Amino acid sequence: MDRRQRRTRSLIFTAFSTLLERKSYTSMTVQDIIDEADIGRSTFYAHFETKDELLKALCIEIFEHVFSDELLSEENHDFSHHSTFKDRITHILYHLQEKQQSIKGLFSGECGEVFLRYLKEYLYCVFDEHIIVKDNIPRDYAMDIAVAAFSETVRWWLKGHSDYTPEEISRFYFESVDI
Amino acid sequence: MDRRQRRTRSLIFTAFSTLLERKSYTSMTVQDIIDEADIGRSTFYAHFETKDELLKALCIEIFEHVFSDELLSEENHDFSHHSTFKDRITHILYHLQEKQQSIKGLFSGECGEVFLRYLKEYLYCVFDEHIIVKDNIPRDYAMDIAVAAFSETVRWWLKGHSDYTPEEISRFYFESVDI
DNA sequence: CTGTTACCGCACACTATGTTCTGTATCTAT
DNA sequence: ATAGATACAGAACATAGTGTGCGGTAACAG
Numbered sequence: 001m002d003r004r005q006r007r008t009r010s011l012i013f014t015a016f017s018t019l020l021e022r023k024s025y026t027s028m029t030v031q032d033i034i035d036e037a038d039i040g041r042s043t044f045y046a047h048f049e050t051k052d053e054l055l056k057a058l059c060i061e062i063f064e065h066v067f068s069d070e071l072l073s074e075e076n077h078d079f080s081h082h083s084t085f086k087d088r089i090t091h092i093l094y095h096l097q098e099k100q101q102s103i104k105g106l107f108s109g110e111c112g113e114v115f116l117r118y119l120k121e122y123l124y125c126v127f128d129e130h131i132i133v134k135d136n137i138p139r140d141y142a143m144d145i146a147v148a149a150f151s152e153t154v155r156w157w158l159k160g161h162s163d164y165t166p167e168e169i170s171r172f173y174f175e176s177v178d179i
Numbered sequence: 180m181d182r183r184q185r186r187t188r189s190l191i192f193t194a195f196s197t198l199l200e201r202k203s204y205t206s207m208t209v210q211d212i213i214d215e216a217d218i219g220r221s222t223f224y225a226h227f228e229t230k231d232e233l234l235k236a237l238c239i240e241i242f243e244h245v246f247s248d249e250l251l252s253e254e255n256h257d258f259s260h261h262s263t264f265k266d267r268i269t270h271i272l273y274h275l276q277e278k279q280q281s282i283k284g285l286f287s288g289e290c291g292e293v294f295l296r297y298l299k300e301y302l303y304c305v306f307d308e309h310i311i312v313k314d315n316i317p318r319d320y321a322m323d324i325a326v327a328a329f330s331e332t333v334r335w336w337l338k339g340h341s342d343y344t345p346e347e348i349s350r351f352y353f354e355s356v357d358i
Numbered sequence: 359c360t361g362t363t364a365c366c367g368c369a370c371a372c373t374a375t376g377t378t379c380t381g382t383a384t385c386t387a388t
Numbered sequence: 389a390t391a392g393a394t395a396c397a398g399a400a401c402a403t404a405g406t407g408t409g410c411g412g413t414a415a416c417a418g
Contacts, residue, residue, distance in 0.1 A: 004384065004395050029374060040397040045376065113292040137351055144335050145328050145355045152327035156320055172316055176324045178357045183364050183415065208405060219366040224407065 009047055011037040013058055020105035025055070025114075055111055059118040062102055066095040067122050085130040086170060089150070092126070093157075093166035100158060107159050116151045123147045131179060142179060149177045188226060190216040192237055199284035204234070204293075234290055238297040241281055245274040246301050264309040265349060268329070271305070272336075272345035279337060286338050295330045302326045310358060321358060328356045 015037035019028055030051055034044050048054040096103065106115040124147055133142040153173045157164060164172075194216035198207055209230055213223050227233040275282065285294040303326055312321040332352045336343060343351075 002385070002395070008396080030376090031374070040399095042377080042379095042398085043396055046395075049376090113289075113296075117292075134354065137354060138340075141332075141335055141340075141351055142355060144331055145352075148331035149324050149328050149356070152323055153320075156323050161317075161320070172320055173324075175313065175316060176321060176357055177328070178355055181364070181416070187365080209407090210405070219368095220406095221367080221408080221410095222365055225364075228407095 005047075008037075008039060008043060011039060012044065012047060012054065013061075016054060016058065017102060017105045020108055020111070024109040025051075025111035026109070052114075055114055056118070058102075059106070059115055062099050062106075063118065063122050066092060066099060067126070068095075086174060088126065088130065089173070090166050090170045093154075093169055096154060096158065097162075097166060100162060103158055107155065112155070116155060119151050119154065120147050123150055133179070146177055146179050149173065184226075187216075187218060187222060190218060191223065191226060191233065192240075195233060195237065196281065196284045199287055199290070203288040204230075204290035205288070231293075234293055235297070237281075238285070238294055241278050241285075242297065242301050245271060245278060246305070247274075265353060267305065267309065268352065269345050269349040272333075272348055275333060275337065276341075276345060279341060282337055286334060291334070295334060298330050298333065299326050302329055312358070325356055325358050328352070 012033065015033050019032055019036050023032065028051070030044060031041075033051070033054070034041055037044075048057065103115070106112060124143065127143055127146055127150075131143060131146060133139045150173060153169060157169050191212065194212050198211055198215050202211065207230070209223060210220075212230070212233070213220055216223075227236065282294070285291060303322065306322055306325055306329075310322060310325060312318045329352060332348060336348050
């Protein structure tokens with residue numbers, strides 16, 4: 001990827017994140033982002049088709065990191081091979097904590113729901129591998145609840161209670177959801 | 180309230196609901212609603228300031244019914260005095276089932292999240308009265324999870340699994356969430 | 359019967375969007 | 389180092405949707 005492209009892409013992302021801290025997503029216009037990033041109009045549209053695509057791209061960039069397995073070895077926390085489901089969850093929470101600053105803005109207002117929707121998609125894959133469901137409950141229901149409760153946990157944590165540790169959050173989650 | 184006003188309001192609501200079954204909320208324009216309802220442009224704006232206000236008004240109209248206590252006496256189900264929390268929940272599920280047709284369209288796409296956000300506001304009040312939280316878990320966390328899990332339950336139920344009875348749904352919920 | 363109110367429908371200013379074009383700067387490969 | 393490709397700036401443009409304003413008509417309430 002061209003250096004100029006990376007630079008512009010980065011300018012747009014940071015402008016977008018910065019604006020999210022003062023403006024709501026829907027009230028924010030493409031023009032606002034262009035002005036904040038200080039780039040040409042056509043340049044923006046060369047990178048992203050719409051404002052929604054920009055949001056999606058930013059979310060994906062964050063999740064690529066949060067759910068990446070490559071980074072495990074680089075970690076100082078010893079979750080090299082996720083023996084238990086709880087370890088895997090705690091590990092994801094650690095990664096989310098690292099990206100806290102980037103994520104915080106995304107929670108504000110309407111795009112918080114978009115962020116959490118994308119988060120759920122990734123979580124669904126992780127949970128699908130580990131979850132064991134009681135036989136008197138439909139599996140897809142249990143999945144939905146487990147994922148929704150976890151994404152709500154993340155929202156609660158990073159939006160005003162970020163002083164708790166990943167381990168504590170993990171404990172809260174597993175004591176509240178019966179899976 | 181004037182008969183003409185009620186008529187127009189109703190026309191707008193039904194037009195909006197009808198459109199939601201073919202178009203997504205964001206792609207839907209005020210003009211679309213006006214055309215579908217077959218009313219004048221200025222008439223729409225005399226009733227609702229924005230599209231969002233319309234959505235809000237529709238949600239509120241539904242919830243006013245679902246969470247109303249007056250209707251209890253009219254019910255054939257005997258939940259006259261909600262002795263237990265579970266009874267109260269089951270009762271709400273019955274009311275949601277009645278409004279199923281109106282609600283179904285609201286789940287599609289982006290406005291589903293708006294609907295669920297408003298639903299959560301009402302649920303928060305109900306849960307706040309009944310919930311008893313373990314002392315090693317923050318109360319506001321437990322509340323958030325309980326409410327989020329229930330709203331997700333409602334989404335799952337009405338969006339593709341509406342063949343289950345309110346009692347079954349209630350059981351699923353209380354077996355999955357540990358409160 | 360009369361004053362009030364809601365509606366129609368048309369027009370208008372305004373804002374944001376997405377595209378297109380030309381010239382310039384920056385990168386890449388031979 | 390030079391040549392061709394690519395990304396960017398800046399401006400112009402058509403398009404579409406928004407919200408408001410006004411005169412005329414029909415329905416309502418007392």
